Amino acid sequence: MLLTGLGAAFFYLFAFVAIASAVMVISARNPVHSVLYLILTFFNAAALFILTGAEFLGMILLVVYIGAVAVLFLFVVMMLDVDFASMKRGALDYAPIGAMVGIVLASELLIVLGAQFIGVGQPGSVASPTPDPLTRTNTAALGDIIYTDYIFFFQIAGMVLLVAMIGAIVLTLRPTRPGVKRQNMGKQVARKVEDSIDVVDVETGKGL
Amino acid sequence: MFEDYIFPGLIILLQSVALLVALLVFTAFILYADRKVWAAVMSRRGPNVVGPFGLLQSFADLLKFVIKEPIIPSGSNKGIFLLAPLISSALALAGWAVIPVSEGWAIASINVGILFVFAVSSLEVYGVIMAGWASNSKYPFLGALRSAAQMVSYEVSIGFVIVTVLLCVGSLNMTDIVLSQKDGLGTHLGLTNSLLDWHWLGLFPMFVIFFISALAETNRPPFDLVEAESELVAGHMIEYSSTPYLLFMLGEYIAILLMCALTVILFLGGWLPPLDIAPFNWIPGVFWFIFKLCMVFFMFAMVKTIVPRYRYDQLMRLGWKVFLPISLFMVIATAAFLKFTGLA
Numbered sequence: 001m002l003l004t005g006l007g008a009a010f011f012y013l014f015a016f017v018a019i020a021s022a023v024m025v026i027s028a029r030n031p032v033h034s035v036l037y038l039i040l041t042f043f044n045a046a047a048l049f050i051l052t053g054a055e056f057l058g059m060i061l062l063v064v065y066i067g068a069v070a071v072l073f074l075f076v077v078m079m080l081d082v083d084f085a086s087m088k089r090g091a092l093d094y095a096p097i098g099a100m101v102g103i104v105l106a107s108e109l110l111i112v113l114g115a116q117f118i119g120v121g122q123p124g125s126v127a128s129p130t131p132d133p134l135t136r137t138n139t140a141a142l143g144d145i146i147y148t149d150y151i152f153f154f155q156i157a158g159m160v161l162l163v164a165m166i167g168a169i170v171l172t173l174r175p176t177r178p179g180v181k182r183q184n185m186g187k188q189v190a191r192k193v194e195d196s197i198d199v200v201d202v203e204t205g206k207g208l
Numbered sequence: 209m210f211e212d213y214i215f216p217g218l219i220i221l222l223q224s225v226a227l228l229v230a231l232l233v234f235t236a237f238i239l240y241a242d243r244k245v246w247a248a249v250m251s252r253r254g255p256n257v258v259g260p261f262g263l264l265q266s267f268a269d270l271l272k273f274v275i276k277e278p279i280i281p282s283g284s285n286k287g288i289f290l291l292a293p294l295i296s297s298a299l300a301l302a303g304w305a306v307i308p309v310s311e312g313w314a315i316a317s318i319n320v321g322i323l324f325v326f327a328v329s330s331l332e333v334y335g336v337i338m339a340g341w342a343s344n345s346k347y348p349f350l351g352a353l354r355s356a357a358q359m360v361s362y363e364v365s366i367g368f369v370i371v372t373v374l375l376c377v378g379s380l381n382m383t384d385i386v387l388s389q390k391d392g393l394g395t396h397l398g399l400t401n402s403l404l405d406w407h408w409l410g411l412f413p414m415f416v417i418f419f420i421s422a423l424a425e426t427n428r429p430p431f432d433l434v435e436a437e438s439e440l441v442a443g444h445m446i447e448y449s450s451t452p453y454l455l456f457m458l459g460e461y462i463a464i465l466l467m468c469a470l471t472v473i474l475f476l477g478g479w480l481p482p483l484d485i486a487p488f489n490w491i492p493g494v495f496w497f498i499f500k501l502c503m504v505f506f507m508f509a510m511v512k513t514i515v516p517r518y519r520y521d522q523l524m525r526l527g528w529k530v531f532l533p534i535s536l537f538m539v540i541a542t543a544a545f546l547k548f549t550g551l552a
Contacts, residue, residue, distance in 0.1 A: 005212075005213070006213055030285075032285075032288075032341060033288075036288070036338075039334070055318065055319060055320045056320055056323070059320050059323035059324060059326075059327050060323070062327035062330075062331065063323065063326055063327045063330055063367075066327075066330075066331060067327060067330030067331055067333070067360075067363065068330070068360055068363070071333055071334075071337065071356055071360055072360075074337055074341075074356075075337075075353070075356055078337075078341050078349075137319045137379075137380075138319065138320075139319065139320060139380055183521075185525075
C-alpha cells in the first residue's frame, strides 16, 4: 500500500522525527535527555502504527512502553549517579559489533518484508486473511488471531513474563531481619478495647 | 484538494477551538466550585469578592498569574523545566478529543477511544517527573518520585476496571460504550430504560475501585502525596511561578475533569437521561452529560474536604494488595458470567 497526499506527508513527518530523535538518543550528552528522546521516538513509532491502520498496536505502545516502561527507565537514569561522559569515551570501540547487529536486523526485516512478495498464494499467507477494516476493527481482528491460531504462543509469552516477574520479586526479596517492626493491618483492626485497657480500682495512698 | 482536506480540516479546527473554549470556561467555574465546596464544609465563605458571589474569582486568578514574572531557577534544566507544564496541560486537553459529550458530539470518534484516554492519562506522569527533575531541587524531585510510583500503580487497576466494562460492551469506542448502557439490569427486569441499566449497578465494586483509582491517578486528596504541603511544600510545582504554574493547575483540573467524564461514560450512562420518559428525554443529552459530570466532580470535591491524607505505604498497599486482586478477580468473574449466561 502506497501512501499518497496527506498520509504521505504525515508519514514523512513522523518518520523523520522518529529517526532524528533516535539519533539524538545516542548523541545527547545528558542521559536524561537521551531517555526523553527515546520517549519521543516511541511516540512517533506509535503515530506510524496508527497511520498504517494498526491503531490498537499504536495505543498499546503508548500505554505500555511510554506509560510504564519508559517511566521506569527515566526513574532509574535520574537516580543513577554515573559519569556517563567517561563511559562514552570508549563507545566507538563497539562500532563494529553494533554495525554487525544492525546489518543482521536490517536483513531480517528485509526477509520479513519480502515474504509477502515471494510467498504470495502460499498456504501460510492465506490461512488468516486480513479482514476488511470497514467490517472488522483492527482490535477485534487482532483478538481473533491471538486467541485462536496463536493461542499457545500467546500463553507461552505470558508464562515467560510470569517467570520473569517471579524472578524479579525473588531477587528483591530479603530475609526478614529480626527486630524489624512491621505494621499488621489485620491485627490493628482486630484490636478491641477489652484487650488493651485494664480498668483497675486503686485504693488511695496504696498505689498498684 | 479543497473538499478533501482543507474544508474538513477547518471544521475539525473550529470544533476543537469551540471545545477548548467551552472546556476552559467550564474549568474556571469548576475551580470556583471546588473552593466553594471546600469552604462550605469548613464553614468558611470561600471566594466571594470578585464578581457576584465571587463567580469571577478564577478569571481574576488567571489575570494575576499571567501578568506576573516567571522565575526560572538558575540551576534548573531550562528546556525541560518549561516543557513540563506544557506537556501536562496539553496532554490533559488532548484526552478530551475523543470524549463524546452527546450522541455524535465527539471531535474524533475513534475505534480505540477508551485506549486513547487511558494512554493520555498514563502519559500525564511525564509532566510531573520532568518538572521534578528539571527543577534541580530536593522537594520537587521527591514529589516526582512519589508521583511516578503512584500513577503507575493505580493505572494497573484502572486498566482492569476498563477491561471489565469493555467485556460487557464489546467495543472500545466511547459512543458504543454509552449506547450499550441503554439496556441492562433494569430492562431485563421489565422496567423502562432508566438509570438502573447503567454499569454502575451491575459493576458496582468496579465503580468504587475506578472512582478511588481516579482520585489517585489525578493526585487528588486523599492521595495528593505528590504535593503534600505538610511535607513537600508543593511537590513538583515548588519552583514554578506565574504562567507555568497556571498551566500545571490547568492541566491538573482538566485531567480531573477527564477522569470525571470517563466515570460518567463508563458507569453513569454518558448523555442518557436517568429515566427514558417524557420530561426527562426532552432535555438534550449535553445537559445530562454536564449534570453527571458536575455530580461526579462534587464527589471528588467532597472527598477532598472530608478524607484525611493517606500515608505512602498505605497508598501502595491499597493499590497493589487490595485493588489489583479484586479487579483481576472481577475481570475473570465478569467474563465467566457473560460466557455462561450467554449475554456476551
